[in-house]
Amino acid sequence: MHKKEIHTSEREVVIAVRQLYKSFGSNHVLRGVDLDVHQGENVVVLGRSGTGKSVLIKIIAGLLKQDSGKAVVLGEDVATLDRKALRNFRLKIGFSFQNSALYDSMTVRENLEFPLLRNSRNLGRTAVNKAVQDVLDDVGLLHTINQFPAELSGGQRKRIGIARTLIMRPSVMLYDEPTAGLDPITSVEINNLINEVQQRYNTSSIIITHDLTCAKATGDRMAVLLEGKFARMGSFEHVFETDDERINSFYDYNFID
Amino acid sequence: MNSKPRTYILSKKLDVFFGEVYNNVLFIGRFFSELGPPYEWKEIIRQCYMVGYKSLPLISVTSFVIGIVFTKQSRPSLSEFGAESWLPSLVAIAIFRALAPLVTALIAAGKVGSNIGAELGSMRVTEQIDAMEVSATNPFKFLVVSRVLATSFMLPVLMFYMAFISMIGAYLNILVNEDTSLVAFFVNALENISFLDFFSSLIKTIVFGFSIGIIGAYQGYNATQGTEGVGRAANAAVVTAMFVVFIEEIVAVQITNWFR
Ligand SMILES: Nc1ncnc2c1ncn2[C@@H]1O[C@H](COP(=O)(O)OP(=O)(O)OP(=O)(O)O)[C@@H](O)[C@H]1O
Ligand SMILES: [Mg+2]
Numbered sequence: 046m047h048k049k050e051i052h053t054s055e056r057e058v059v060i061a062v063r064q065l066y067k068s069f070g071s072n073h074v075l076r077g078v079d080l081d082v083h084q085g086e087n088v089v090v091l092g093r094s095g096t097g098k099s100v101l102i103k104i105i106a107g108l109l110k111q112d113s114g115k116a117v118v119l120g121e122d123v124a125t126l127d128r129k130a131l132r133n134f135r136l137k138i139g140f141s142f143q144n145s146a147l148y149d150s151m152t153v154r155e156n157l158e159f160p161l162l163r164n165s166r167n168l169g170r171t172a173v174n175k176a177v178q179d180v181l182d183d184v185g186l187l188h189t190i191n192q193f194p195a196e197l198s199g200g201q202r203k204r205i206g207i208a209r210t211l212i213m214r215p216s217v218m219l220y221d222e223p224t225a226g227l228d229p230i231t232s233v234e235i236n237n238l239i240n241e242v243q244q245r246y247n248t249s250s251i252i253i254t255h256d257l258t259c260a261k262a263t264g265d266r267m268a269v270l271l272e273g274k275f276a277r278m279g280s281f282e283h284v285f286e287t288d289d290e291r292i293n294s295f296y297d298y299n300f301i302d
Numbered sequence: 303m304n305s306k307p308r309t310y311i312l313s314k315k316l317d318v319f320f321g322e323v324y325n326n327v328l329f330i331g332r333f334f335s336e337l338g339p340p341y342e343w344k345e346i347i348r349q350c351y352m353v354g355y356k357s358l359p360l361i362s363v364t365s366f367v368i369g370i371v372f373t374k375q376s377r378p379s380l381s382e383f384g385a386e387s388w389l390p391s392l393v394a395i396a397i398f399r400a401l402a403p404l405v406t407a408l409i410a411a412g413k414v415g416s417n418i419g420a421e422l423g424s425m426r427v428t429e430q431i432d433a434m435e436v437s438a439t440n441p442f443k444f445l446v447v448s449r450v451l452a453t454s455f456m457l458p459v460l461m462f463y464m465a466f467i468s469m470i471g472a473y474l475n476i477l478v479n480e481d482t483s484l485v486a487f488f489v490n491a492l493e494n495i496s497f498l499d500f501f502s503s504l505i506k507t508i509v510f511g512f513s514i515g516i517i518g519a520y521q522g523y524n525a526t527q528g529t530e531g532v533g534r535a536a537n538a539a540v541v542t543a544m545f546v547v548f549i550e551e552i553v554a555v556q557i558t559n560w561f562r
Pocket of ligand 2: 100143221
C-alpha cells in the first residue's frame with residue numbers, strides 16, 4: 046500500500062510558495078502559506094473543508110490572485126505574468142478540477158481535443174486522433190470516446206478530466222480531490238493512475254484530498270493545512286505522530302473501524 | 303445611528319451602477335482586442351445556427367400576426383380619407399423602419415440573450431471557463447467572441463426575414479378586401495422604402511445584435527458562484543438587453559431623422 050520512499054529534497058524546487066495570503070472580504074483563507082514541491086515529487090495537501098486548499102492551487106495555476114506573498118512555479122512568478130505569458134506557462138500545468146469541469150456541450154473526444162487543437166495547430170488529424178486514443182487508453186476509457194459528459198459516471202468524469210490535462214503532457218499536475226465521492230475500487234484506480242503519471246512523465250504534483258488512503262498511496266510527502274497555514278509537513282507517519290488534536294481527529298475519522 | 307441613510311443608499315446604488323457600466327465597457331474593449339485571428343469558425347457557425355434555431359419559430363408567428371393585425375387596424379383610418387391605396391406603403395414603412403428591427407431585437411433578447419447568459423453562467427459556476435483558461439486556451443475568444451459575432455450577424459438576417467413574413471401577412475389581409483396580385487402589392491409597398499430606410503434598419507439591427515450578445519455574454523461570463531447565479535445572469539441579460547435596445551432605438555431614430 047505504501048509508496049516506496051524517494052529522496053527528493055536535493056532535487057530542483059519546481060513549486061515554491063512563500064508567505065501566501067488570500068482573503069475574500071473578511072474571510073481570511075490563506076494566512077502565510079509556505080510550500081516547496083520538488084521535481085518528480087507528489088505532495089499531498091490535507092485539510093478540512095473550507096480551509097483554502099482549492100484556493101491555494103488556483104493561485105498556483107494563476108486562476109486567482111493572492112493578496113500578498115509569492116507563488117513561483119517552474120521559475121515563473123505566476124501573479125506577474127501577463128495574459129500571453131500566462132498562457133505559455135499553463136501549457137506546462139495540468140489542473141484536475143474538484144468537479145471535473147468537463148465541457149457539457151462536447152463529447153469526450155471533443156473535450157480532449159479542445160486544448161490540443163488550439164495549442165498545437167500544425168498537428169495533423171491522425172496525430173490528434175492518436176493522442177486522444179492514447180490518453181483515453183491510459184485512463185481505460187477508450188469506449189466512452191463518443192459519449193457526452195452527462196452520460197458518464199462521476200468516476201469516469203474524473204478520469205476524463207485527468208486525461209484532458211495529460212494530453213498536453215504537463216510537467217506539473219494539480220489534482221483537486223481526485224477520489225472524492227468515488228467507491229474504494231475506483232479510488233484505487235485513480236491512485237494508481239496518479240502514480241503512473243508521476244513515474245512515466247516525471248511530473249511534480251500537488252494532490253488535494255480528504256481521503257487518507259489516497260494520501261498514503263500517492264503522496265511522497267504530506268502537508269496539513271490548518272487555520273490558513275501548513276501546520277505539519279513530512280512523511281505520512283511523521284505528520285500523524287503528534288499530540289495535536291486537530292490533526293489526529295482527521296486521522297481518526299478517516300479510519301473508523 | 304447613521305443620520306443620513308437615504309443619501310448613502312442612493313450613492314451606493316449609483317456606485318454599483320457606474321461600476322457595472324465601466325466593467326461592461328472594459329468587456330466590450332476586450333471583445334475588440336480579441337477579435338483577430340485565429341478564428342473559431344466552427345463555433346461561430348454553430349452559434350449562428352443556434353441564434354436562428356432558437357428564435358425562428360417565435361419570430362415567424364409574431365411577424366405574421368403583426369402583418370395581419372397592423373394592416374387590419376390601419377385600414378379604417380385610411381379609408382376615412384379615401385386613401386386605402388396607401389395601405390401597402392404605410393404598412394411597409396412601419397414594418398421596415400420600426401416594427402421589424404425592434405420586435406426582432408426584443409424576441410432575440412428574450413430567447414437568445416437569456417440563453418447566452420444562462421449557458422455561459424453555468425459554464426462559469428461549474429468551472430468550465432476556468433478549465434479552458436488553465437488548459438492554455440482562450441475561453442473569451444471561443445465563448446464570447448463567437449457568440450457576439452453570431453448575434454451581430456444573425457439579427458439583420460432575422461429582421462429581413464421578419465419584415466418579409468409581416469408583408470406576407472399584410473398582403474393576405476389586403477386580399478380579403480381587394481383583389482391584388484402579390485407582385486403588385488410588393489411593388490406598391492416597396493416604392494416608398496428608401497435606401498436610407500434599408501440601410502438604417504440594417505445598421506440598427508447589427509447594433510441590437512451586438513448589444514444582445516455582449517450583454518448576455520457579460521452577465522454569464524461574470525456570473526458569481528452557485529446555481530442561483532446562473533438564473534440571475536439569464537434574467538439580467540434579458541432585462542439589460544431590452545433596456546439598452548430601447549435606448550438605442552431612440553438614438554437611432556434621432557440619427558436617421560438628421561439624414562432625411
Ligand atoms: N471565488 C471566491 N469568492 C469568495 N470566496 C471564496 C472564493 N473561492 C473560495 N472562497 C472561500 O474560501 C474558502 C476556502 O475555499 P476552498 O474552496 O479553497 O476550500 P477547500 O479547502 O478546497 O474546501 P473543500 O475541501 O470543501 O473543497 C471558503 O470559505 C470559500 O467560501
Ligand atoms: Mg476544494
